[in-house]
Amino acid sequence: MESISRRQRGFTLVELLAAIVSMVVVLGAATGLAVAAIARQKVAFDASRLEANHGELANTISNAIKTADCFQIFESVNSAYMSQVSSYGAGAPSGDYLSCQHNFSLSNQPGEIIEQDFEFVRGMAGASGALVQRIRFLSTGRPEIRREFPGIISTGPFFSMKNGIPQAHWSIATTLDRVDFNVYAMPLSMR
Amino acid sequence: MFLFHKSPKIQGPRWQAGFSLIEVLASAAVLSLATLGITSTWRLADDKALAARLDDRAMRILAEYAELQNFAPKYLFGQPNSSPGADFENQGLPLNTGETRSGFLYHPRHVDPIGLNSAATSFDDAVPYRLTVISDGQGQLVRLTYELPLSNAKATVVKQIRLNPRQ
Numbered sequence: 001m002e003s004i005s006r007r008q009r010g011f012t013l014v015e016l017l018a019a020i021v022s023m024v025v026v027l028g029a030a031t032g033l034a035v036a037a038i039a040r041q042k043v044a045f046d047a048s049r050l051e052a053n054h055g056e057l058a059n060t061i062s063n064a065i066k067t068a069d070c071f072q073i074f075e076s077v078n079s080a081y082m083s084q085v086s087s088y089g090a091g092a093p094s095g096d097y098l099s100c101q102h103n104f105s106l107s108n109q110p111g112e113i114i115e116q117d118f119e120f121v122r123g124m125a126g127a128s129g130a131l132v133q134r135i136r137f138l139s140t141g142r143p144e145i146r147r148e149f150p151g152i153i154s155t156g157p158f159f160s161m162k163n164g165i166p167q168a169h170w171s172i173a174t175t176l177d178r179v180d181f182n183v184y185a186m187p188l189s190m191r
Numbered sequence: 192m193f194l195f196h197k198s199p200k201i202q203g204p205r206w207q208a209g210f211s212l213i214e215v216l217a218s219a220a221v222l223s224l225a226t227l228g229i230t231s232t233w234r235l236a237d238d239k240a241l242a243a244r245l246d247d248r249a250m251r252i253l254a255e256y257a258e259l260q261n262f263a264p265k266y267l268f269g270q271p272n273s274s275p276g277a278d279f280e281n282q283g284l285p286l287n288t289g290e291t292r293s294g295f296l297y298h299p300r301h302v303d304p305i306g307l308n309s310a311a312t313s314f315d316d317a318v319p320y321r322l323t324v325i326s327d328g329q330g331q332l333v334r335l336t337y338e339l340p341l342s343n344a345k346a347t348v349v350k351q352i353r354l355n356p357r358q
Contacts (some may be wrong), residue, residue: 033229040233044240051244055251062258162283165263178298178314179248182255184283186262 047174050151054172055075057131057149058181061098064116065166065185068100073159073166077119095102096120098168113138120158120170128153153178238341241297245318246348248296249335253352256322256333260285261356286324288331293321295339330356 011019026129065071072091088101098118107112115136122129129152135145154170161167168183263285286292294317321338334351 037233048244051247055247058251098248160283162265165259165262165283167283173312173314177300180298182249184255184259185263 016085033087043175047176050172050174051179052180053149054151054170054181056184057133058168060133061118061168061183062185064100064118065098065187067102068116068187069103069189071100071187072165073096073098073161075157094157096122096158099158108130110139112140118159118168120152120154122154131158131170227233234342242339242341243313245337246350247328247339249320249350251349252294252296252320252322253333253335256286257352257354259283260324260331260333269275286322286333288324288326289325291321293319324354331353 056131064122070088072088073093074097075092075095077097079092079095088099096119100116101112102114102116106113115134115138117134117136119132119134120129121132125130128150130148130150131152133147133149152170153173153174156169158170159166159168165184165186167185169181171178171180267285268287295318297316297318298314299317301313301315318337318340320335322333322335324334325334331354332351333354334349336347336349339346340350
């Protein structure tokens with residue numbers, strides 16, 4: 001049986017190798033495209049998430065100042081801890097610590113005093129810092145709530161009373177760019 | 192049997208003849224179209240993402256200025272600015288009616304052309320904006336204008352927010 005047709009003989013080694021190399025090239029290109037697309041998506045997603053987190057922080061600071069019965073800016077956490085709860089004064093013109101007190105009292109009953117503190121913790125030697133938000137329930141003694149917002153680059157003081165307006169300024173470095181945040185707010189009692 | 196034997200004319204079935212020039216050109220054209228489609232889709236996605244990011248920032252800047260204009264003490268209005276025009280230098284100073292202030296919406300990471308990745312991260316300034324306070328019959332508006340840097344065209348975006356009447 002010498003006359004075996006080409007279809008019955010199968011593929012030669014060269015044909016198989018050529019097919020495998022072609023498939024590897026096509027699969028490699030497709031995988032490379034997919035990996036690049038996922039990496040780009042992750043970079044954009046990380047940047048958006050960090051920016052959204054700090055947008056939420058800006059709203060939180062703004063609302064804390066607007067609804068505060070009293071507030072004070074301290075130069076640092078040390079000067080804040082040296083101050084007593086009931087002795088808020090003129091405060092520092094600028095600093096890295098803001099404390100806002102809210103008194104939720106009903107008509108005849110003693111209310112609840114809630115303190116919202118924002119402390120900017122600077123990073124070491126050029127590294128980014130973090131803003132720590134603490135919510136303390138002073139009258140009920142409930143455990144405090146703590147949140148941290150990392151990735152902040154701020155060269156000057158975080159909070160200030162420039163031109164008589166309570167304000168906060170900071171920037172974040174995302175995976176794509178730098179985003180600046182500015183908060184201006186005024187407590188109801190000061191308007 | 193030799194597969195690659197020299198033969199002036201290939202005799203036999205179609206599968207022994209290899210690909211014709213038309214087939215190779217057609218496959219190259221299809222692959223080129225697919226590559227073009229993928230890259231243009233990526234570019235479109237980048238444009239959309241940048242437009243969304245700029246829109247978000249423009250709205251946030253407008254909201255920040257609306258708060259500043261609403262809460263600033265009256266004595267701050269009408270004061271000459273130390274560095275008029277630059278937004279960053281005038282933090283905390285409200286805008287007077289008709290005054291224009293400028294800044295940048297986008298600060299992309301600086302790309303080092305030499306390829307050396309220095310430890311100190313620096314950022315460029317891109318997408319300038321102009322901010323102005325205008326008056327109409329119903330009160331005051333803060334208006335922000337910027338050019339949307341699309342890859343194939345430019346579009347001017349105007350956003351504005353109405354201020355609360357001051358007491």
